[in-house]
Amino acid sequence: MSVQILGADGVTVLSVVNVGGSVGAAPVIDVRRDGSDVNPVYDGEFYISFAQRFTAAFAANAALFAMRNGGTKTIKFFEQQFSMAFDGTGAASEFNIAMMKTTSASTTLAGGVALGGATGLLGAPAFAVVPESVGAAASTLADARYATAAAALTTAGIITSSPIANLSLPRSVSGQNLFINWGRDLELAPGEGFVISLAAAGVIGDTLGFTAYWGEK
Numbered sequence: 142m143s144v145q146i147l148g149a150d151g152v153t154v155l156s157v158v159n160v161g162g163s164v165g166a167a168p169v170i171d172v173r174r175d176g177s178d179v180n181p182v183y184d185g186e187f188y189i190s191f192a193q194r195f196t197a198a199f200a201a202n203a204a205l206f207a208m209r210n211g212g213t214k215t216i217k218f219f220e221q222q223f224s225m226a227f228d229g230t231g232a233a234s235e236f237n238i239a240m241m242k243t244t245s246a247s248t249t250l251a252g253g254v255a256l257g258g259a260t261g262l263l264g265a266p267a268f269a270v271v272p273e274s275v276g277a278a279a280s281t282l283a284d285a286r287y288a289t290a291a292a293a294l295t296t297a298g299i300i301t302s303s304p305i306a307n308l309s310l311p312r313s314v315s316g317q318n319l320f321i322n323w324g325r326d327l328e329l330a331p332g333e334g335f336v337i338s339l340a341a342a343g344v345i346g347d348t349l350g351f352t353a354y355w356g357e358k
Contacts, residue, residue, distance in 0.1 A: 183356030184214065185277035187270050189285055191256055192224070192350035197290035199343035204294040205238065206351055207250050209334035211283025214357040216329040222352040225310040226318040229346020234312045236347045237340040239304040245332030253286035253294035273354075281331070281357050296336065307340055315346070 191206060199205070210216045227236055256269040270280045288294035305327065310319045329335060337351060 183217075183358045185280060186219075186273040186354070186356045187277075187280050187282070188273065188352065188354050189256060189270050189282070190350075190352040191269075191287045192348070193287065193289065194228075194348040195290070195343050195345055197345060199288070199290075199339055201339055201342045203343070204253075204288060204296045204336055204338045205343075205349060206285075206287045206337040207243070207253075207294060207296065207299075207334055208285040208353075209243070209250055209283045210281055210329040210331055212281035213331050214281040215331070216281065216355050216357055218325065218327045218329075218353060218355045220354045221323040221325070221327075222350075223308055223321045223323065224319070224348075224350035225308060226348040227310060227312045227346050228315055228348070229312070229344060231314045232312050232344075234344075235341060236310040236312060236343065237307060238309075238349065239307050239338050239340040241301040241304055241336050241338065242327070242329070243302075243334035243336055244300045245330060250284045250286050250299070250334070251295040253288045253292050256285040256287065278357075296338075299334070299336070301336055304340070309340075312344070312346075 189208065223238075225236055225238070270282055270285070272280070286294055305325070306323070308319070308321060310317055327335070335353075337349070
């Protein structure tokens with residue numbers, strides 16, 4: 142069944158909404174008000190993940206992780222998981238990270254360790270992008286890197302947005318930990334990227350883990 146959404150004049154058709162469902166059940170709307178799909182079919186769905194414990198101090202604003210979309214498809218995050226922990230000497234400070242987007246006009250990423258490279262996770266080839274299903278189209282992700290004490294992740298020339306969100310973990314007591322399942326529908330157009338950076342200096346004993354799950358269309 143189709144339902145027309147009319148303008149204030151009662152005549153102009155703003156959009157046509159398809160609804161369905163069994164009798165007595167709540168209607169299921171499969172398009173947004175602007176006519177786009179609520180649940181579009183994606184060309185592929187993928188995961189990427191990394192985790193590391195700081196073995197040296199990191200300066201405030203240092204980039205810890207970055208990924209960049211390539212090709213012509215849009216990346217839409219379905220879910221992002223963050224784990225933060227601290228096992229160093231307790232102090233009156235915070236492990237604070239910020240999440241930001243980068244613009245399509247930005248330069249490519251440099252430095253750090255390419256996820257899945259020779260020194261990456263579990264010796265996986267190329268980027269450690271895991272498709273949700275066998276036979277999915279290749280990911281449009283162009284690059285993904287994380288910083289280590291020996292390999293800083295260079296973001297010089299990369300234009301970032303204001304922080305989308307911040308996460309903070311107190312270091313007042315050793316053994317603190319935090320897990321966040323973030324379901325924000327963040328999209329990366331071709332050329333855009335996503336960066337996790339330190340909003341305050343990082344210290345030995347900080348640990349950050351990150352997993353992203355997204356679709357491409």
